[in-house]
Amino acid sequence: xxxxxxxxxxxxxxxxxxxxxxxxxxxxxxxxxxxxxxxxxxxxxxxxxxxxxxxxxxxxxxxxxxxxxxxxxxxxxxxxxxxxxxxxxxxxxxxxxxxxxxxxxxxxxxxxxxxxxxxxxxxxxxxxxxxxxxxxxxxxxxxxxxxxxxxxxxxxxxxxxxxxxxxxxxxxxxxxxxxxxxxxxxxxxxxxxxxxxxxxxxxxxxxxxxxxxxxxxxxxxxxxxxxxxxxxxxxxxxxxxxxxxxxxxxxxxxxxxxxxxxxxxxxxxxxxxxxxxxxxxxxxxxxxxxxxxxxxxxxxxxxxxxxxxxxxxxxxxxxxxxxxx
Amino acid sequence: xxxxxxxxxxxxxxxxxxxxxxxxxxxxxxxxxxxxxxxxxxxxxxxxxxxxxxxxxxxxxxxxxxxxxxxxxxxxxxxxxxxxxxxxxxxxxxxxxxxxxxxxxxxxxxxxxxxxxxxxxxxxxxxxxxxxxxxxxxxxxxxxxxxxxxxxxxxxxxxxxxxxxxxxxxxxxxxxxxxxxxxxxxxxxxxxxxxxxxxxxxxxxxxxxxxxxxxxxxxxxxxxxxxxxxxxxxxxxxxxxxxxxxxxxxxxxxxxxxxxxxxxxxxxxxxxxxxxxxxxxxxxxxxxxxxxxxxxxxxxxxxxxxxxxxxxxxxxxxxxxxxxxxxxx
Numbered sequence: 227x228x229x230x231x232x233x234x235x236x237x238x239x240x241x242x243x244x245x246x247x248x249x250x251x252x253x254x255x256x257x258x259x260x261x262x263x264x265x266x267x268x269x270x271x272x273x274x275x276x277x278x279x280x281x282x283x284x285x286x287x288x289x290x291x292x293x294x295x296x297x298x299x300x301x302x303x304x305x306x307x308x309x310x311x312x313x314x315x316x317x318x319x320x321x322x323x324x325x326x327x328x329x330x331x332x333x334x335x336x337x338x339x340x341x342x343x344x345x346x347x348x349x350x351x352x353x354x355x356x357x358x359x360x361x362x363x364x365x366x367x368x369x370x371x372x373x374x375x376x377x378x379x380x381x382x383x384x385x386x387x388x389x390x391x392x393x394x395x396x397x398x399x400x401x402x403x404x405x406x407x408x409x410x411x412x413x414x415x416x417x418x419x420x421x422x423x424x425x426x427x428x429x430x431x432x433x434x435x436x437x438x439x440x441x442x443x444x445x446x447x448x449x450x451x452x453x454x455x456x457x458x459x460x461x462x463x464x465x466x467x468x469x470x471x472x473x474x475x476x477x478x479x480x481x482x483x484x485x486x487x488x489x490x491x492x493x494x495x496x497x498x499x500x501x502x503x504x505x506x507x508x509x510x511x512x513x514x515x516x517x518x519x520x521x522x523x524x525x526x527x528x529x530x531x532x533x534x535x536x537x538x539x540x541x542x543x544x545x546x547x548x549x550x551x
Numbered sequence: 552x553x554x555x556x557x558x559x560x561x562x563x564x565x566x567x568x569x570x571x572x573x574x575x576x577x578x579x580x581x582x583x584x585x586x587x588x589x590x591x592x593x594x595x596x597x598x599x600x601x602x603x604x605x606x607x608x609x610x611x612x613x614x615x616x617x618x619x620x621x622x623x624x625x626x627x628x629x630x631x632x633x634x635x636x637x638x639x640x641x642x643x644x645x646x647x648x649x650x651x652x653x654x655x656x657x658x659x660x661x662x663x664x665x666x667x668x669x670x671x672x673x674x675x676x677x678x679x680x681x682x683x684x685x686x687x688x689x690x691x692x693x694x695x696x697x698x699x700x701x702x703x704x705x706x707x708x709x710x711x712x713x714x715x716x717x718x719x720x721x722x723x724x725x726x727x728x729x730x731x732x733x734x735x736x737x738x739x740x741x742x743x744x745x746x747x748x749x750x751x752x753x754x755x756x757x758x759x760x761x762x763x764x765x766x767x768x769x770x771x772x773x774x775x776x777x778x779x780x781x782x783x784x785x786x787x788x789x790x791x792x793x794x795x796x797x798x799x800x801x802x803x804x805x806x807x808x809x810x811x812x813x814x815x816x817x818x819x820x821x822x823x824x825x826x827x828x829x830x831x832x833x834x835x836x837x838x839x840x841x842x843x844x845x846x847x848x849x850x851x852x853x854x855x856x857x858x859x860x861x862x863x864x865x866x867x868x869x870x871x872x873x874x875x876x877x878x879x880x
Contacts, residue, residue, distance in 0.1 A: 229678065233654035235670040238678045257674070259667045264658040394666055395712055398673060 230299035234258055237398065238299055242336060244409045247308045248280040248325060249337035251371045254298065255379040256335075256397040262373040269294050278371040281322040281342070308339065320344060324358040325367035332380065332390045335400040340412045342369070343457065350408040350456035362387040411454050563774055565782055565832050571604065571611035572767035574824060575760045576753045580608055581616050583750045587717060588617070588625060588685055593706060594745030596691065596720040598727055599752030600869050604824035605721050606631070606689050608752075613687065626676040627685040628652070634693040643701055644668050647686075651675065669708045672716070682714045691720030696732065699741045706744070718745055721752075724872055754821030758805040764827055765798045786839040790846045797831065800848050804830070807853050811863050813870040823865065830856040 230236040235257040241250060255265075266275035272288040279285040295305040326341045328349035340346060341356055348355055358367055360382035368383040375381060379397075381388045564570035571577075580597060587595050599605055609629050617627045630650035635642065644664035648656035653671045656664075672684050688694065702718055709716045720726060727749075733742035755761050772782040784791040808822050833856040838846055 231654075232675060232678075233652050235653070235667065235674045237674055257670050258655065259659060259663040259670070260655045261658055264655045268654060394670055398670060398712065 228296075228299045228301060231297045234297055235398075236298045240400075241298070241300070241308075242403060243406060244338045244340055244413060245308065246280060246337045246339040246342070248369060248371065249335070250298070250308060251278065251280065252337075252375065252379040253335055253397055253400075255371075255376050256392055256394065259394075260376065262376040265376055269297075275373055275376070277373070279369070280371060281320070281369050321358070321369075323366070323369060325369045326356040326358045327367065327389070328352055328354050328356055329361075329390070330354050331403070333401075334403045335380075335397055336403050338409055340409055340416075343412075345457040346412075347458050348456050350412060350454065351403065351405040360385060360387070361389070408456070412456065415454050415457075563782075563785065565786075565835060568828075568832070570772070571607040572764060572772060572828070573612060574604065574608075574755065574764050574767070576603065576755070576824070577608045577612050580605075580750070580752055581613060581620075584613065584617070584687075584719060585620055587719065587748060588621070588683070591683060591715045592717055592748055593715075594718040594720070595748035595750070596722070596726055596729075596746060597750050597752050598692075598722055598724055599754070600821075600823070600872060601723045602823035602825040602865060603752055603754045603821070605752050607824070609687055609689055609721060617685070623679055624681045625683050625685055626672070626679060626681060627687070628675075629687040629689060632688050632690040632693055634690070638695045638697050640697075640701055643698055647705075650686075665705070665708075669705060669712065672705075672709060673712050673714050676714055683717070684709065684714060685717045685719065687719045687721060689721050690723075692722035692725040692729070694720065694722075694729070696736055696738060696741070699733075699738075699745055703741060703744060720745065754823050755827060756819075756821050758801060761805050761808075761822075761827070762798055762801045764824070765801050765804075765831070766796075768831060769796045769798055782835075786835045787843070787846055788841050789844050790840075793844050795846045800853060803848075803850050804853050804857075807850060807857050808862070811854070811857060812866045815870045816866060816873065822862075826857065826860045826862040826865065829860040830862075833859055 230238055234254075236254065240253075258265075262275035267273055269290050270276075270286075270288045271290055276286045276288070278289050291305070292302070295302070295308075300308075321342045321344050325337075326346070327337055328341065328351070330352040331337060331341075331349060341349070346356060359365070360367055363382060363385035365382060365384035367389075370383070372383045374383050374386050378386055378388060380390065380392050583597070597605065614627055614629070617625055628651050630646060633646065641661040641664060644661065645657045648664060648668050648671065651668065651671055652675075653667060655667065659667065676682055676684050706716045706718070720729075730742065730746045730749075733739070733746055755764060768782045769784075770781055773780060774782065774785060781791075783795070783797050787795055804827075808826075809817060809820060812820055812822075830853070834848060834852065837852075837856075838848070840846075
């Protein structure tokens with residue numbers, strides 16, 4: 227961590243673990259009491275302000291994240307976890323449009339990126355239900371930093387009412403957030419999920435009677451890392467996955483090559499496509515030229531992994547690749 | 552020696568007049584400021600007739616010395632007060648924001664600037680692991696009552712946030728009148744905050760001090776940076792090697808300064824640093840040579856050097872002020 231720039235108001239090392247970009251920007255505006263125009267002159271390449279997305283890095287393109295982070299004394303390595311793109315890399319479902327917040331955490335001038343996990347319903351620190359609705363007007367809260375936020379930090383972008391009583395003094399030295407180590411547990415679990423694709427290649431699952439011998443290593447890994455209590459796994463049948471393949475032979479070739487190439491990788495479920503679509507629920511089957519497109523639903527256990535793993539996309543990518551055709 | 556230059560970087564500080572030698576009055580000034588800082592006093596003032604070198608001391612020395620003395624654990628900043636016919640709160644905060652180095656010094660309403668200023672001062676201090684902020688205001692003789700009241704508000708806010716602010720006003724002789732203005736305007740709270748402690752900034756008062764100053768050119772100066780070449784050595788390399796030192800002219804120079812001063816000041820003569828520096832600069836410009844082995848500086852040349860600085864006129868003006876002040880007291 228380097229020192230923040232001296233020509234702005236920012237306390238060195240004041241970013242708390244897993245604090246979101248939304249939280250950091252709100253605190254910045256609370257301390258510096260500046261207009262969006264003044265802010266844009268310094269931190270927007272085009273020189274005029276437009277709403278800053280805290281869920282998509284680099285949106286709008288003219289907001290210079292690097293310059294802003296450098297100004298508050300953060301190196302690129304340190305600021306990457308502030309952004310939701312970090313969470314998205316885990317392939318966990320993320321709430322991008324409405325801001326989920328814990329009202330108690332806000333009193334500590336704190337909002338965590340983990341609150342934006344779709345599975346997180348309750349604040350792990352205070353055990354309070356997260357909300358994404360303005361208590362004054364009932365409107366969904368925006369994850370974006372709009373010009374109204376620069377004028378009135380920590381407020382609803384619709385009714386411009388503050389979500390809590392904001393004071394400069396408290397924003398400068400927010401009270402200690404006790405119990406924040408519970409967020410560490412969530413972080414560890416996310417990292418665990420993130421690492422799974424490096425070790426296993428899973429492409430699908432049967433509807434009933436899971437052949438545990440194929441999935442044993444995953445179950446084993448899961449047993450060592452239970453899902454944190456604050457996370458509520460969404461109903462597994464909520465999502466569908468599209469699986470595209472030109473032919474069964476193509477898939478066979480793909481798995482053969484993958485197994486040959488990654489000798490250290492445990493390919494746990496290199497299903498034959500025939501077996502795969504027989505045992506999953508086929509919702510839709512369409513023909514596109516020589517290609518069959520199956521829209522499948524999978525067993526709840528696999529849905530859990532589907533949230534965390536990118537194997538379906540990976541398989542599709544490889545299947546379409548000329549190398550395998 | 553050819554005293555020409557191609558750009559500002561290559562210009563000797565004596566030629567650009569961008570330097571200040573460390574002098575006994577600066578040492579005094581610094582000692583007093585250190586004492587005030589250590590005691591975390593809310594306010595104090597330093598006064599002295601003009602041209603003594605107060606502003607130069609602030610610009611070139613005080614910041615550096617405070618940095619060294621307190622090992623960077625004090626947030627010190629200074630502002631040159633701009634005289635306004637009608638003081639405006641918003642402008643005052645803008646100037647303070649600019650002096651404290653905030654990027655956004657002119658944007659927003661008065662209350663927003665106030666908030667930003669207080670937060671900025673606290674963050675600057677906190678980031679160097681300190682809770683003490685020192686503000687030095689130069690040309691403070693022009694400041695109005697209202698501005699001291701605004702400073703008072705700033706100080707209160709800062710104290711409320713757990714920090715301390717020391718305001719040191721520096722200005723010409725007229726600053727002493729502010730003390731009376733506060734008491735007449737029944738602003739005792741301002742008086743007790745900002746005007747209870749004071750110190751006079753003196754000029755060069757005796758031959759020993761003059762020797763110290765001239766020795767600065769011979770020994771305690773350097774240009775180019777890290778070259779080990781003193782100012783005298785730079786302008787007279789051969790003569791310097793042969794033993795020429797500016798300090799040798801101090802007794803004649805003191806004699807000249809005494810002779811040219813009005814009688815009323817002779818008993819307690821305080822020579823403004825500006826006239827000494829400009830006299831030396833004149834001598835250096837006139838005599839500078841990288842070939843000459845022996846430099847001869849006689850009394851008539853020194854008299855000419857001192858006179859061309861308008862020393863006599865300035866001292867006559869000072870004698871009028873001093874005379875008025877002593878009549879009042």
